Amino acid sequence: MSENLIKPENLVYKKTDAMTDRVLHYCPGCGHGTAHRILAEVIDEMGIQNETIGVAPVGCSVLAYYYFNVDMQEAAHGRAPAVATGIKRVFPEKYVFTYQGDGDLAAIGTAETLHACNRGENILIVFINNGIYGMTGGQMAPTTLAGMKSSTSPFGRDIKTMGSPLKMTELVAQLPGTYFVTRQAVHKPGNVRKTKRAIKKAMEYQKLNKGTCFVEIVSNCPSNWKMTPVQSNKWMEENMFPYYPLGDIKVPEEK
């Protein structure tokens, strides 16, 4: 109705159709909401709402199926790439994506992630790396930075006993099964635009059946990092980006 009042040339913001009207449960300033939104926009712009099946993880985004207005399945913790494999193998013509946190994808689901990528499943994996277990209250993740405090590394991550932060994205880029691997962020408008372009490319590549597309989004968790949203973004730029540098890691060769 209101749309009729606004001339197309004056329209600056429109709710994307690929998201429902549910109120997001994410904390203020959390990157999850932005990441949802741009993935939904891509689905909307490509007009593939009816051909997309998503897989939600266990983590803060466990309820992603409430927010994406596409058919979704909720997987057990870490199993999303296996669930997505099951979906894609029986529906090869559908667009299939998983949306997973770092605990889900890089700890409990490491095997499922590596093997889905190694088989080159023609799916999109969106990987939200916030360096922490958000949902369960801020425990150490495989991606938690050296020295970074969490509720299970209260004196900071000691890499001698707790291992080093895992660069899952660099790892999967090594596998012949991956086609497009990139690391992005969503904390600034410029990064949002880049991430959206990356997700769009990844979705489009899915039609080529050339292998897994993997988009990491380095993100924040203001609640468990115990910072304001603004502080968390600054901390992320200063501490996360040097270890997890943004940019494409594996791009398809130009023909």
Next chain:
Amino acid sequence: MKELRLMKGNEALAEAAIRAGADAYFGYPITPQSEVIEYLMANRPEDRTGMVVLQAESEIAAINMVYGAAGCGKKAITTSSSPGISLKQEGLSYIAGAELPCVVANVVRGGPGLGTIQPSQSDYFQSVKGGGHGDYKLIVLAPNSVQEIVDFTRLAFELAFKYRNPVMIQSDGIIGQMMEKVELFEQIPRVEPDYDWATLGRKNGKPATFITSLQLQAEEQEKVNLRLQAKYREVEKNEVRYETYKCDDAEYLLTAFGSCARITRKAMEMARDKGYKVGLLRPQTLYPFPVDAFNKLAEQVKGILSVEMNAGQMIEDVKLAVNGKTKVEHFGRFGGMIPSPDEILNALEQKIIGG
């Protein structure tokens, strides 16, 4: 047209899955059931029916691939043996919670731990009493021949979709490995799923569909549990299957399932030759359990011997069913050992007839 073949149980299971119109098989090798995936890979079901076959990186991955395919309304199956079935319990719990249809076969071997590759029935509790977390049930079919492997594979898919529930075929190393004559049913065509609960891609104008086993509110989770329980009562009402042999005049009852029931039947005949009036009740469904049949026979017989290739698992359900009306004893060999008819007859004489 009927087709007769001489087949191993595991191969027959694979062939029956193709013919039942299965859309997808996901599995991981383990003795004594690797022939299932080997047969499928060699028989190119993708060319015969379009069925997908994939060797997963683990049993955990395999059952979650089944979850994904089943969530799309497709007929999905996985098979394994005991240690691998343990790994599938998480997935089975999620599948039961999300009310998805699927078929899982356990070609049971002896445990605990890595145990032995020899046949066993020691996973009865795991199959029948839950295995994974939460209040859920698998429908559990217990074939005792290669023929029943074939018939139950087809039946398993029917029941899975009728109740939107995982169905377990509880085979064992004997049935999986032995060769028998088997009559195969004709190819059932694969069907394009059209269920409102499945993720098929959103239909224009309709709200999106989602598959989940999560309820954040206790009130909502209780509703799910009540719905599941109501479904299980329906299953108990409609799907009990069992066979009886010579029970009409029986004074003593033997009971056994699967391969063990064949040996026990021989023991029953030997007992009859000796002049004892012995019958045999063979549950074909372990869940739902033939409670009424046991209950009725309990009024007639002086005792029941539950013969199992385990340390005494089904006997608990027999005792619950007869509710103290008659004596119930157990005889078992385990760890991969198979009881002989003589041993069973001896146990019957010692524990039931003489005891």
